[in-house]
Amino acid sequence: MNLPLHEKIRSEIEADILTGVRTPGSRLPTEHDLMQHYGCSRMTVSKALSALADGGLIERRKRAGSFVARPKAHSMMLDIPDLEQEIVQRGQRYRFELSERTILPPGTPQAREAGLADDGELLMIAGVHFADDVPLACESRLVCLSAVPEMASQPFRADSPGAWLLKHVPWTEAESRIASVAASAGIAAQLKLPAGAPCLFVERRTWRGNEGITQVRQHFVGSAYSLVARFGPAKRAADF
Amino acid sequence: MNLPLHEKIRSEIEADILTGVRTPGSRLPTEHDLMQHYGCSRMTVSKALSALADGGLIERRKRAGSFVARPKAHSMMLDIPDLEQEIVQRGQRYRFELSERTILPPGTPQAREAGLADDGELLMIAGVHFADDVPLACESRLVCLSAVPEMASQPFRADSPGAWLLKHVPWTEAESRIASVAASAGIAAQLKLPAGAPCLFVERRTWRGNEGITQVRQHFVGSAYSLVARFGPAKRAADF
DNA sequence: TCGCCGATAATGTATAGACATTAATTAACG
DNA sequence: CGTTAATTAATGTCTATACATTATCGGCGA
Incomplete structure (x- = not known):
């Protein structure tokens, strides 16, 4: 010491x-x-x-x-998962399958709803994350093309859209809402679950300064996925 | 400036x-x-x-x-809710109803499973959090009585067990696991939900040094509750 | 060519002092 | 007695300097 x-x-x-x-x-x-x-x-x-x-x-x-200080409403650190890394670490094979890719014209109501600027084009992409060909999560994302023009031409083979954005776009602020929902028919079909199965739902919005960059909605298979948050200095071994 | x-x-x-x-x-x-x-x-x-x-x-x-630094698997601050405060802020009335309170003898398998010391008595308490007499969450908690002997004699009328612990017990480390599960029959009954309804499940373990203090398992009504995590300097207005 | 080793350039820690800022306390005054 | 002004005790910032630590770089020798 x-x-x-x-x-x-x-x-x-x-x-x-x-x-x-x-x-x-x-x-x-x-x-x-x-x-x-x-x-x-x-x-x-x-x-x-x-x-x-x-x-x-x-x-x-x-x-x-x-x-x-008096103990206040306290906070914990939530590790935002890099899905690919996490899946590979489990010894499984990772794959992201793009299912949709559309460019929305300026002024769509979806932009307002997502808290993004509505005076430019939006890229809408959706897809499913697979672990060993079993669907683990699906996501639907809106990206402000005025903030990230290169995004439109990305193939998203090596990286999922999230991983690509994380690597290439600096951001200053993000907010996630975490909830538990029943899988709708569409979600259930993508994840190969019975309709109504519990899913961990994460909605995240990301900004650079006052400019909204992206919004993403992810549904994780409830039985297969959980998030971990920690508070404290030492990192405790997972198996303890 | x-x-x-x-x-x-x-x-x-x-x-x-x-x-x-x-x-x-x-x-x-x-x-x-x-x-x-x-x-x-x-x-x-x-x-x-x-x-x-x-x-x-x-x-x-x-x-x-x-x-x-290269942007790594990054983290966000997760606000751990003080349920009572949150409910009151929504303009609703808060109530915690104790449904169980048992003292388990040393050496029960549950202590090991929860990562608590198994050489002392454990207090097991369970109850339901109500917002305006509608159940919002239920919890089941194990407390290491050797770490917090005063806990056994608390009535938990003014404070829920969690709020009481937060106020009275210093701790150094905590870990939460957040998942989405389907309500079991028992949980569903407590929350007045149909069985199988999606619930946000939080399991938290708390330590002081190497000594486990408490483990709690909470089920939140999925349609009524969500967690929020943030990253960044400014606090964004909730309605934006 | 390879490995070792010393020089060196950067950060890490600490000191002793100066002055600024702020708010609790006290004193002066109406 | 209450209000205002001065004092003062604490933290907040900053400087200039010294020495410690450590990883990198370059050269020297086998």
Whole structure:
């Protein structure tokens, strides 16, 4: 354990908070006190406290001091899956099969509905993700061609549209809605499921600045797929 | 916009990366170059770059320099709902109804299965979350009593077990699995749904250090509930 | 040609001090 | 007594410098 000093200070205070030695709302020592306690400079202490503040563990107020934050509505990190990678890692063969590819003229109502600009052409693509020739998910995507003109000429053989976009288009903001739905007749047919089977439904919209880039709706076979979200420093082994 | 200098440097480089001016894998100027360009000290530049590295936007290598990170399997922030707050915000009345509360002796197989310590008593509680007397979700929870002895005597009238734990127990790590399942007969009865209706299923395990604290399995009524995950700085208005 | 090894260029950590900013406290005043 | 102004204690930013660490590069020798 040869941690740098600011890391050591950070982790000691963090431990005190997480184990309840320091309770929410309580004030912690001033930077000056800590710097005497650890025999180091103020910058070093400040760095440790700033890191804790960034992580939401403490709150710092000028003139008043630093306080242990009250546990708020918290968040976890959700790993957005790269389907291909995940399937290959399972030892299965990945395939994306394009089932539709249309260019919609400017001004279609679908653009508004998806939160995309309605003053340019939209590319509409749909397809199914297969693992070892078993359908795992299907998706339907709208792409703003004014934002990504190269998209229109992509074959999507090596990459699925999502993987291609991820690799080639920088974005600043995204929002996903995750729900559970019963497979409609059309979805059921694509996924070779009985109608009404439960599907994990993900709708994601992506922006660059204020410009909407793409919207995608994915249906995952409920029995075959799940998402994982984590909170915390260490990555726990999957089989534990 | 009176940002501190290190923030300004950070955001300028960030913008370059997000807009594609700096492409993944490309090297950015050395701290020395940047410090000349901005006419400031190296510490200030370093602080900006460290923040970018913390955010995963760049990768820093000694002797080699700093590089724009390749977009990896990325992550989004998933807001873990405080059900009560969410329901009240919708203008509905919240109620949690306890349906079961059992103490399991040490060594039950369920402890192992849930990844909890099997050398102490477990509290098993189950109940249903109501919004305006309509069931919205049901949950079944195991709590390690050796970690949280006070839990056994809680009435769970004001708070649901989850809200109580969140308020009173510090934890360091959590993992959620999110899936879509068909309601079993038992679940369907609790949620007043037809059997087989799609439910959003969340299984969460929580640790303090290496000590498992609790495991919970929640079934949400699919047609009434969804989760939202976000990536990006600004919070977009919900109705947009 | 290959491998080792030292020089070097970059980041990583830390110091001691300066001044800015902010808000809680206290003092002065009407 | 209440309001306003000054003080002051804390964090926030920044500088200039020093030394540590480490991966890369280039050269030297077998």
